[in-house]
Every structure is written in structure tokens, then in C-alpha cells.
Amino acid sequence: MEVVCSVCGVKRASVYQRHSGLKLCGDCLYGDVKARVLNQMSRYSMILPWERVLVGLSGGKDSFVLLNILAELHSPSRLVGLMIEEGIYGYNRDEVLEYMRSVCRDVGVECIKTSLKRELGYTVDDYMKHQLSSGREYIASACTYCGIARRRILNSYARMLGLDKVATGHNLDDEVQTYVINIMRGDFMRLLQLHPLSSVHSSKLVKRVKPLRMVYEYETTMLAYTMGYRFQEAECPYISTRPTLRVKVREMLISLEMRRPGAQLRFLEFIDTVLGTAVGTGVFKSVELPHCRQCGEPTSPNRDLCKFCELIDRMKMAQWLEISDQ
Numbered sequence: 517m518e519v520v521c522s523v524c525g526v527k528r529a530s531v532y533q534r535h536s537g538l539k540l541c542g543d544c545l546y547g548d549v550k551a552r553v554l555n556q557m558s559r560y561s562m563i564l565p566w567e568r569v570l571v572g573l574s575g576g577k578d579s580f581v582l583l584n585i586l587a588e589l590h591s592p593s594r595l596v597g598l599m600i601e602e603g604i605y606g607y608n609r610d611e612v613l614e615y616m617r618s619v620c621r622d623v624g625v626e627c628i629k630t631s632l633k634r635e636l637g638y639t640v641d642d643y644m645k646h647q648l649s650s651g652r653e654y655i656a657s658a659c660t661y662c663g664i665a666r667r668r669i670l671n672s673y674a675r676m677l678g679l680d681k682v683a684t685g686h687n688l689d690d691e692v693q694t695y696v697i698n699i700m701r702g703d704f705m706r707l708l709q710l711h712p713l714s715s716v717h718s719s720k721l722v723k724r725v726k727p728l729r730m731v732y733e734y735e736t737t738m739l740a741y742t743m744g745y746r747f748q749e750a751e752c753p754y755i756s757t758r759p760t761l762r763v764k765v766r767e768m769l770i771s772l773e774m775r776r777p778g779a780q781l782r783f784l785e786f787i788d789t790v791l792g793t794a795v796g797t798g799v800f801k802s803v804e805l806p807h808c809r810q811c812g813e814p815t816s817p818n819r820d821l822c823k824f825c826e827l828i829d830r831m832k833m834a835q836w837l838e839i840s841d842q
């Protein structure tokens with residue numbers, strides 16, 4: 517029997533929205549998600565009407581949804597899409613990136629493509645290969661290297677092009693996982709940095725915004741499907757080969773969400789309120805981050821070598837030991 521959408525009462529429902537108990541058609545799901553994005557954007561003044569924004573595009577479901585909604589809520593001529601090829605064998609597919617480019621063209625957004633190899637010298641595969649073949653102590657996961665590298669490239673393009681913000685497609689699940697991980701690490705400074713109202717602590721950093729932070733991952737998946745996008749469905753191979761803390765936290769949160777639908781949404785709302793008070797008092801307002809002695813980019817307080825340079829140095833060391841062993 518065909519189920520009718522709980523909102524419009526006309527179209528066939530294709531999604532059961534667990535946290536609201538509603539059965540929605542593709543159009544009503546889009547309307548609901550767009551409203552949540554608009555709410556976050558105006559509540560935290562994420563993107564002001566005259567601002568020019570770099571949009572990080574991975575070719576995954578989140579990037580199609582982000583691009584589409586931003587092109588509707590903001591002037592497409594003030595958006596620039598940046599696609600970064602990570603260099604992961606069997607995962608980065610040229611046709612996905614070419615398709616992404618055509619979608620950018622359809623919504624009137626300029627699009628640039630680059631790669632980790634071109635910008636930083638090492639793909640994710642290069643990085644992992646040298647670590648694993650050295651047979652020595654494991655340095656850091658592929659996700660750590662990839663995450664830091666992508667953030668660095670997004671920031672440097674935004675800075676180079678003189679853009680005001682960097683928008684990424686992080687969804688609710690991503691955001692809650694990051695909060696939980698940093699709570700478990702007891703990293704209060706980083707927790708505050710995650711709040712949408714936090715300020716940047718270096719003139720070299722461009723403020724990052726996450727318009728989809730209140731949208732569940734399953735919602736972006738369903739939207740990308742119902743909107744007919746051909747997105748990258750395969751999961752990155754490094755996620756299953758070596759489960760990180762994030763993967764474990766993600767599994768835990770998914771099972772909690774099954775028992776208590778809406779738990780992640782309420783968690784984020786709660787933590788936003790609590791941290792908002794601390795951000796408002798300006799505990800870290802005057803902090804100016806030091807610069808890395810090697811690359812000159814901003815680094816964490818009390819560090820003179822940034823995490824990125826540290827990873828690269830240790831990888832080069834592993835590579836050198838490997839050669840000298842032969």
C-alpha cells in the first residue's frame with residue numbers, strides 16, 4: 517500500500533524521519549532540511565549576503581546537498597566550489613569529479629579541481645604506503661592525514677582567492693562524533709573552536725562554517741537519492757581497514773539513535789547552548805596562534821611544528837629507514 521507524505525498529503529512518502537515520526541516525500545524532506553540549514557545560517561550569521569564562500573566538494577552525498585542548498589540560499593556568483601582529489605586507489609573516480617563539475621555548472625557555481633599530490637606532494641596512498649611498508653610503529657591514520665591535508669588546502673585556496681568563508685558538508689553525525697571525541701580527550705579549547713560562533717585565532721585562517729550541521733547523515737543520503745544525484749557511494753577503503761576512534765564513536769551513536777530517535781539532534785542543541793556561554797565570555801578571544809617554524813602556517817598553542825609537518829617528517833623518516841634497511 518502506498519504511504520502518503522505526512523506534510524503535503526499528496527505525494528508518495530519515501531522517507532521515514534525517525535526524530536519527528538513523519539513520513540515525507542522527497543520535496544517535503546528537502547523543504548524541511550533547507551529550513552534547518554537556513555535556521556543555522558541566520559542564527560549564527562554563518563554567511564552574510566555580500567560574503568564570498570569557498571565550498572569544499574568531495575563528490576559524496578553531503579557535497580551535492582550542500583552545493584544545491586547554498587546555491588539557493590546565497591548568490592551562486594559568490595560561491596566557488598573546490599574539489600580535492602585525495603589519491604586513494606579505487607576510491608577517487610574521475611567520473612564522479614567530472615559529474616560534480618557539471619552539477620556546479622548547472623547551479624551557476626564556478627568550480628576548481630586540485631589534488632593532495634599537487635598541493636602537498638603526497639597522496640593519502642603515498643602516506644599510508646610509506647608508513648605500512650616501513651614495518652615500524654604506526655604514525656597516524658589515513659583519516660588524520662587526509663583531514664589535516666584537506667583543511668589546509670581549503671584554507672589556502674580561500675586565502676589565496678580572498679574569500680570570506682569556507683563551507684564544508686559536515687553533517688549532524690560528523691559534528692556530534694567530533695564533539696564526543698574531544699570531550700573524551702578533555703580538549704576544551706578544541707571544543708570551543710567547534711562552536712559556530714567561535715572566532716579564528718590567526719589572520720592566516722579563514723573562518724569555516726558547516727551549514728548542514730543539524731542535518732542527519734541519512735537525510736543527506738536520502739535527499740541526494742531523491743534529487744537524482746549520482747554521488748560517490750563507496751565508503752573510503754581506509755575506514756574499514758583500520759577503524760579509528762571516530763568509527764567506534766560513530767557506531768555507538770548510531771545504536772543510541774536507534775533507541776532514542778533525535779538523541780544526536782538534542783545533544784548538539786544542548787552542547788551549542790552550553791558552549792555558547794563560554795564562547796560569549798571570550799575566554800580564548802585574545803589567543804593568537806603561533807606559526808609553524810617549518811611551513812609558516814598557524815599551529816596549536818605550545819607547538820612550534822604543526823601537526824601536518826610532524827606527520828610528513830615522521831613519514832619521511834620511515835621512508836629513509838626503509839631505504840637504509842635495503
Ligand SMILES: [Zn+2]
Pocket residue numbers: 521522523524525526527540541542543544545
Ligand atoms: Zn510531501
Ligand SMILES: [Zn+2]
Pocket residue numbers: 808809810811812813821822823824825826
Ligand atoms: Zn608546518
